[in-house]
Structure formats: C-alpha cells, structure tokens
Amino acid sequence: MNASASALTREGEVQSKIRKVRAFGRIARVPCAAIFGFSLVGAIVMLLVAALGLFFPKIHSATTALATTPQVKMWLSLVMGVTVGLVLAGVYQLYRLFGNLAAGAIYTAENVRRVRYLGLLSLLGVMLAIAIPSASTALLALGFLDASIPESLLVFQWSESLSSAVSAGLILLSSWIMDVGLYEKDHADALRREADLVI
Numbered sequence: 001m002n003a004s005a006s007a008l009t010r011e012g013e014v015q016s017k018i019r020k021v022r023a024f025g026r027i028a029r030v031p032c033a034a035i036f037g038f039s040l041v042g043a044i045v046m047l048l049v050a051a052l053g054l055f056f057p058k059i060h061s062a063t064t065a066l067a068t069t070p071q072v073k074m075w076l077s078l079v080m081g082v083t084v085g086l087v088l089a090g091v092y093q094l095y096r097l098f099g100n101l102a103a104g105a106i107y108t109a110e111n112v113r114r115v116r117y118l119g120l121l122s123l124l125g126v127m128l129a130i131a132i133p134s135a136s137t138a139l140l141a142l143g144f145l146d147a148s149i150p151e152s153l154l155v156f157q158w159s160e161s162l163s164s165a166v167s168a169g170l171i172l173l174s175s176w177i178m179d180v181g182l183y184e185k186d187h188a189d190a191l192r193r194e195a196d197l198v199i
Helices: 003-055 070-102 109-142 158-198
Strands: none
Touching: 003 070, 070 109, 109 158
C-alpha cells in the first residue's frame, strides 16, 4: 500500500470517528436537557413548598419530616438551593460540551474550558460536602438550629467526598492535558502554514 492510499485510509477512519462523536454528542444532549429541566422544576417546587411552610406552618403540621422550625426550613432551603444550583451548572456545562461535539467542534479551546469548569464544579461540590456539615454543626451549637435538622446535614461522608475529590482531580487533569495538546496542535499548524508560505 502506497503513502497516498494509507493517507486516504487514515482520513476515512478519522471521519468515521468524528461522525460517531457527533452522533454521541447529539444523543447525550437529550438526557442532559431532561435532567436540567426536571431538576429546575423540582427545585422551584421544593422552594415554593419550603416558602409556604415558612409562612403557613400549619400546612405541613401533618408530616413529622416537615414539622421543623422556620430556621431549619430556611437552612434546608439554602442548602438545597446551593446544591441544586451546583448540579444545574454542571449539567449545563455538559449540555454545551455535547452540543459542541454534535456540531463537530471537538478539539477546541471552548471544550477545554467546559471540561475545566466541570472539574472546578466537582471540586466545589467536595468543598460544600465539608462546609455544610460543619456549618450545620456550628449553627446547632449556637442554638440557631434545633434537633429537628436532618442528621444527613450533620454527618460528613468521607468515602463519597474522597471519590468525588479524585474525580474532580482527574477531570481537571484531563482539561490540563487537553489544553497542552491543543496548544501543541495550534503551534504545529502555525509552523506548517509558515512552511507552506516559504515553499
């Protein structure tokens, strides 16, 4: 097989893989959009329920789980709002990333940024997993919260946080490798253009 035939075969393989990546991007956008929509609607409903519980406490008096003090409800609403906001931000980054892949923009600076943002959001999630139980314990000790606060907000989950921290580190490492690779690719393209101009 001569060099031109080999190059054509390689070009065909690359185009086939690009088509697969684009198809994957189109498919992956659908669940991202669904998760984003359902999470947003769910968050709005939960915040409305929490707000109604603050202003009309008797509405929730029938259920023990929701029969908490206004301070606890406020804290739960804040924690839920921050957590859902973090999830929505991550899903949005994935949606945009998959949209770029579907459009054929695969190895780009914007995709590097999207992956980096995902890593930073994952790292922020780890920090929140540490901060929320610590803040809840401090507020409980200060008397702002009472014993009706869910125990899950007081306990720090070491194993989950460790795995999340490792995942965040790997995502950030991937974005750094992509960034270096993109720089090298752009540099090689610039040298090739200069060589073509000289010839």
